[in-house]
Amino acid sequence: xxxxxxxxxxxxxxxxxxxxxxxxxxxxxxxxxxxxxxxxxxxxxxxxxxxxxxxxxxxxxxxxxxxxxxxxxxxxxxxxxxxxxxxxxxxxxxxxxxxxxxxxxxxxxxxxxxxxxxxxxxxxxxxxxxxxxxxxxxxxxxxxxxxxxxxxxxxxxxxxxxxxxxxxxxxxxxxxxxxxxxxxxxxxxxxxxxxxxxxxxxxxxxxxxxxxxxxxxxxxxxxxxxxxxxxxxxxxxxxxxxxxxxxxxxxxxxxxxxxxxxxxxxxxxxxxxxxxxxxxxxxxxxxxxxxx
Numbered sequence: 001x002x003x004x005x006x007x008x009x010x011x012x013x014x015x016x017x018x019x020x021x022x023x024x025x026x027x028x029x030x031x032x033x034x035x036x037x038x039x040x041x042x043x044x045x046x047x048x049x050x051x052x053x054x055x056x057x058x059x060x061x062x063x064x065x066x067x068x069x070x071x072x073x074x075x076x077x078x079x080x081x082x083x084x085x086x087x088x089x090x091x092x093x094x095x096x097x098x099x100x101x102x103x104x105x106x107x108x109x110x111x112x113x114x115x116x117x118x119x120x121x122x123x124x125x126x127x128x129x130x131x132x133x134x135x136x137x138x139x140x141x142x143x144x145x146x147x148x149x150x151x152x153x154x155x156x157x158x159x160x161x162x163x164x165x166x167x168x169x170x171x172x173x174x175x176x177x178x179x180x181x182x183x184x185x186x187x188x189x190x191x192x193x194x195x196x197x198x199x200x201x202x203x204x205x206x207x208x209x210x211x212x213x214x215x216x217x218x219x220x221x222x223x224x225x226x227x228x229x230x231x232x233x234x235x236x237x238x239x240x241x242x243x244x245x246x247x248x249x250x251x252x253x254x255x256x257x258x259x260x261x262x263x264x265x266x267x268x269x270x271x272x273x274x275x276x277x278x279x280x281x282x283x284x285x286x287x288x289x290x291x292x
Contacts, residue, residue, distance in 0.1 A: 006229060015030050018066075026062050032052035036051070041081070076246075079246065089250075116245035120252075133263070143194035154204070157198045161196065170267060186214065193219060195220070223236035223239045
């Protein structure tokens with residue numbers, strides 16, 4: 001069996017390569033899938049089957065033939081493609097409405113986003129390796145200063161992390177790139193500091209460049225990203241993988257912010273515990289009877 005495709009381009013290449021060996025019905029499905037990727041990204045199996053002129057079971061069999069457990073797993077690659085090609089919210093909203101023919105109410109969307117985020121929050125603790133989490137905290141605790149970077153959608157998470165770290169009295173600096181100064185800000189990071197980057201597919205080039213530079217200079221690097229195959233994972237000392245909720249091609253940040261808040265509070269707990277130990281040691285030393 002071929003390797004499971006990890007993105008739309010890989011899936012498209014596999015479909016093209018295997019097309020001559022597919023049955024007539026699966027060839028018909030393949031043509032429809034590649035000719036109408038926008039509809040495939042959002043429509044239901046029943047609607048797609050009707051549009052393609054095949055049965056729903058044929059669509060499921062088509063997905064299975066390329067290694068997917070179900071049609072929805074393959075559909076995620078079509079959605080990811082749309083997210084990358086249509087970063088503008090207005091264009092993406094139009095694409096969703098065109099593909100589904102629906103205009104959901106605000107209340108309906110609220111329920112969908114709330115339910116999707118509830119599911120990812122329930123799964124988050126089981127997906128984060130406790131040992132990796134503690135290793136990340138070790139790096140942050142040792143750092144003289146923590147530099148945090150995230151661009152575009154990830155900027156929200158990076159900004160919050162910087163805010164939280166400053167509120168536990170940990171020196172923290174947001175790599176904002178103000179005035180186009182990303183490179184200069186990265187150069188100011190010492191190997192005694194640490195860089196924490198947040199980035200999700202399609203992975204902002206500025207963040208990738210910053211991570212590569214930090215790695216080359218020996219700066220301890222923590223990455224919060226969406227896959228162990230992320231380009232950030234290849235250079236990070238610790239990678240924390242977060243899967244976010246997605247509703248109609250719009251991805252959230254709920255799980256990332258939850259992880260960020262947990263890390264900041266845990267780091268604050270460590271600092272307070274260390275300070276208390278120092279205070280207790282000082283009291284014990286002062287109260288000890290003088291020798292002689």
